[in-house]
Amino acid sequence: MPCTIEKEKQHMAASDTMRQVRKRIKRNRKEKQVRRRDWLRAYMEEPEALEMLPQRERIMPPGERGRRQAVLNAALATLEDQGQSRAIGPIPQGEIHSGIVVEVSTGLCRVHWRGRELLCPLRGSLTAEDTGLTNVVAVGDEVVLAEDGDGQGVIEAILPRRSALARPHVFYSHLKHVIAANVEQLLIVASWRDPHFWPELVDRYLIGAQRNKLEPAICLNKIDLAENPLEYYAAVQPYQALGYRVLLTSALNGEGVDELREYLRGRSTVLTGLSGVGKSALLTAVQPGLELRTGAVNSESHQGRHTTSQARLWPLAMGGAVVDTPGIREFGLRGLKRPELVRFYPEIAAEAGRCRFANCAHIDEPDCAVKKAVTQGHIPEMRYDSYCKIYATLED
Numbered sequence: 001m002p003c004t005i006e007k008e009k010q011h012m013a014a015s016d017t018m019r020q021v022r023k024r025i026k027r028n029r030k031e032k033q034v035r036r037r038d039w040l041r042a043y044m045e046e047p048e049a050l051e052m053l054p055q056r057e058r059i060m061p062p063g064e065r066g067r068r069q070a071v072l073n074a075a076l077a078t079l080e081d082q083g084q085s086r087a088i089g090p091i092p093q094g095e096i097h098s099g100i101v102v103e104v105s106t107g108l109c110r111v112h113w114r115g116r117e118l119l120c121p122l123r124g125s126l127t128a129e130d131t132g133l134t135n136v137v138a139v140g141d142e143v144v145l146a147e148d149g150d151g152q153g154v155i156e157a158i159l160p161r162r163s164a165l166a167r168p169h170v171f172y173s174h175l176k177h178v179i180a181a182n183v184e185q186l187l188i189v190a191s192w193r194d195p196h197f198w199p200e201l202v203d204r205y206l207i208g209a210q211r212n213k214l215e216p217a218i219c220l221n222k223i224d225l226a227e228n229p230l231e232y233y234a235a236v237q238p239y240q241a242l243g244y245r246v247l248l249t250s251a252l253n254g255e256g257v258d259e260l261r262e263y264l265r266g267r268s269t270v271l272t273g274l275s276g277v278g279k280s281a282l283l284t285a286v287q288p289g290l291e292l293r294t295g296a297v298n299s300e301s302h303q304g305r306h307t308t309s310q311a312r313l314w315p316l317a318m319g320g321a322v323v324d325t326p327g328i329r330e331f332g333l334r335g336l337k338r339p340e341l342v343r344f345y346p347e348i349a350a351e352a353g354r355c356r357f358a359n360c361a362h363i364d365e366p367d368c369a370v371k372k373a374v375t376q377g378h379i380p381e382m383r384y385d386s387y388c389k390i391y392a393t394l395e396d
């Protein structure tokens with residue numbers, strides 16, 4: 001098997017180099033006839049000789065593209081193999097009446113089951129061992145219950161997840177913590193002020209959504225606190241230009257809440273963002289009966305006070321469900337390698353092909369087309385800044 005992959009990589013590298021050579025030949029047909037013949041001969045006789053071509057020629061060293069592809073495939077493979085699509089515990093034969101976990105606390109889960117809400121312990125044999133995860137059960141999980149005599153239930157098994165929002169655990173960073181299971185969309189909530197809009201965190205969540213295969217959208221809340229709407233229009237424009245859905249809201253005066261309601265209708269959505277941005281306030285505005293606890297932001301630090309302390313799933317009367325989560329300051333991207341980061345910045349990737357060095361990281365290399373595009377205003381500075389900050393935290 002490894003042998004086949006190796007062959008495939010070599011083949012990819014060779015055909016890619018050939019393609020580059022052909023392109024080059026076409027471009028230079030008129031003025032550089034002699035050189036073209038030299039290249040071709042060099043390639044036919046000694047493919048490695050192409051390594052000696054100046055970097056300006058935009059020809060990657062043999063094997064470079066294959067190497068990049070292998071790194072990327074490895075990254076994607078680890079994402080797919082998150083141990084989340086396996087059932088945990090024995091699944092009974094025949095018809096299953098599963099319940100949905102709406103809240104998890106130590107040793108106990110609140111489960112919606114046959115129209116009732118039960119507090120259920122987990123069967124002791126269920127463990128997260130070998131899953132690469134720190135938690136065996138998460139909000140949104142579908143579980144199989146065994147009823148005991150007193151109308152209470154015990155969680156016997158956790159059904160395979162269709163999707164999940166997971167992030168590296170804060171302390172055991174080689175393991176992941178599932179924030180919410182079986183959700184379709186990730187609503188990244190930020191506030192314009194109190195706490196201040198923080199693009200790097202938004203970008204981290206966007207990357208997290210893509211890695212978790214969830215559809216992201218950005219909600220910029222507290223727009224009532226802006227002096228001039230032009231300020232926040234400019235901040236969200238780069239995201240709109242990339243095709244991300246952006247909702248502009250105020251839970252205080254109701255602006256944008258109708259649009260938010262339509263976005264949530266009939267879908268399962270997890271809300272995430274810093275403490276104090278207004279996640280719980282927005283959900284209460286969408287469905288007034290919810291009356292979720294909200295907490296004032298500290299007037300000096302402009303930070304929230306972690307009012308929501310547990311993730312909780314709420315079914316929506318109009319159809320769909322939302323998971324309100326506690327504010328998260330960090331969204332680690334462990335496992336993502338530096339060369340892969342650019343994939344998550346399409347506007348940077350679009351310019352990267354024109355850099356002098358094929359392996360340009362766009363940080364401090366000479367003749368970097370990306371940096372030039374930033375100076376010329378073709379790439380938003382805000383996005384480039386967050387690219388550099390995130391790049392600095394990743395492994396090679």
Ligand SMILES: Nc1nc2c(ncn2[C@@H]2O[C@H](COP(=O)(O)OP(=O)(O)OP(=O)(O)O)[C@@H](O)[C@H]2O)c(=O)[nH]1
Nearest residue numbers: 250251276278279280281294295296306307308327
């Ligand atoms: N001015 C203004 N204040 C808002 C808005 N939305 C929420 N707030 C206030 O911001 C504070 C924090 O709101 P929460 O809903 O508790 O924030 P949260 O994101 O749920 O915070 P955590 O539960 O700590 O993660 C509360 O005092 C809200 O009243 C808004 O659109 N405008």
Ligand SMILES: [Mg+2]
Nearest residue numbers: 279280307308
């Ligand atoms: Mg909250």
Ligand SMILES: [Zn+2]
Nearest residue numbers: 355360362368
């Ligand atoms: Zn560059």
